[in-house]
Amino acid sequence: MFQAVSFALLDSLNALLIGVIVALGVMLPRTGRYRRIVTLLIAGDWLGVFLLALVTMLIFDGLGDLVQRALESPVFGILLIATGLITLVLTVRSSGNGDSALVRRLLGPLKEPSVKTVGVGFVLGVTQSATSLPFFTGLAFLSVSGYGPAVRYVGLIFYASLALSLPALSAFFVGMVRAYPYSPFGRAFEYMRVRQELMVRIAGYVVAVALTVFGIATLL
Template sequence: MFHAVSYALLDSLNALLIGVVVALGVMLPRTGRYRRIVTLLIAGDWLGVFLLALITLLIFDGISDLVQQALESPVFGILLIAVGVLTLVLTVRGSGDGESALVKRLMKPLQEPSIRTVGVGFLLGVIQSATSVPFFAGLAYLSTSGLGPAVRYIGLFFYASLALSLPALSAVFVGMVRAHPFSPFGRAFEFMRTRQELMVKLAGYVVAVALTLFGIGALL
């Protein structure tokens, strides 16, 4: 269970969703419907993460023996290290603003709270999770945890929530900044906003180092 929680928290370093939340906080007028828009966006993202996690866990439970063998195999540790090193290389070589164009394109359907807002969040949740190694690794550990089916599947609610914890905290932080722009939160937000490349790179470094350490731990 510890491994599942660790990977879910690692998966919460969702730079794209956090970037969208920050962009909404900056671009929407002070009188805009920030809270409702962001709530619908994150709710849609949570639904996407949860449904993909449910499908994945059902598949993993159907091949639990193979999943257990994969987790116990040195190949799993080597794969984590390889992904960690690849993430590190891409982070070092990347400009840190590669997602900015996509974020700008996502702003159009997010100007008003609607079903489209939920839809954008849902797509972001599915895409982010489907391309995340920590997401699948955590579910693999959950599937082989030895817990009963009821506990595992109820646990998916918490798994999806943990995977959205950092974006949700970011949304609350941005909301506080909008309400109190000259507070310490406002100054911290301005610091991070003007150093977007640094923030994105830091997130990449954290993921790279964590995956590498997890991989080494799996080999020991």
């Protein structure tokens, strides 16, 4: 269970969704409907993550002992290390602003709260998780955790929530900044805003190091 929680938290380092939330906080006027829009966006993202997790769990459960053997195989540890090293290289070579154009394109349907807002969140949730090794790794550990089906499938609710924990905290933080721009929250936000590239790089380094460490631990 610890491994599942750890990988779900790694998956929560969703730079694209956090970038969209920050952009909304900056773009929308103080009297804008920020809370409503961001709530719908995160709800849609959560739904996308949860449904993909549900389908993945059904597949993993159907594979039975194959998932357990894969997790115990040295190939799995090597894959984690390789992914960590690739993430490290991409982070070093990245400008930190690679998602800015995509963020601007996503903001169009998010100016007003609507069904489209939920749809954008849903697509972001599915896309982010479907391309995330930590997401699938955590579910694999949950599948072979030894808990009964009821615990595992109800646990998917918490798994999806953990995977959205950092974006949700970011949304709260940005909301506090909008409400109290001259508070410590506002000063901290300004510090991170002018150091956006650094923040993105730190997130990349955290994921890279964590995957590498988990991979090495698997091989020991």
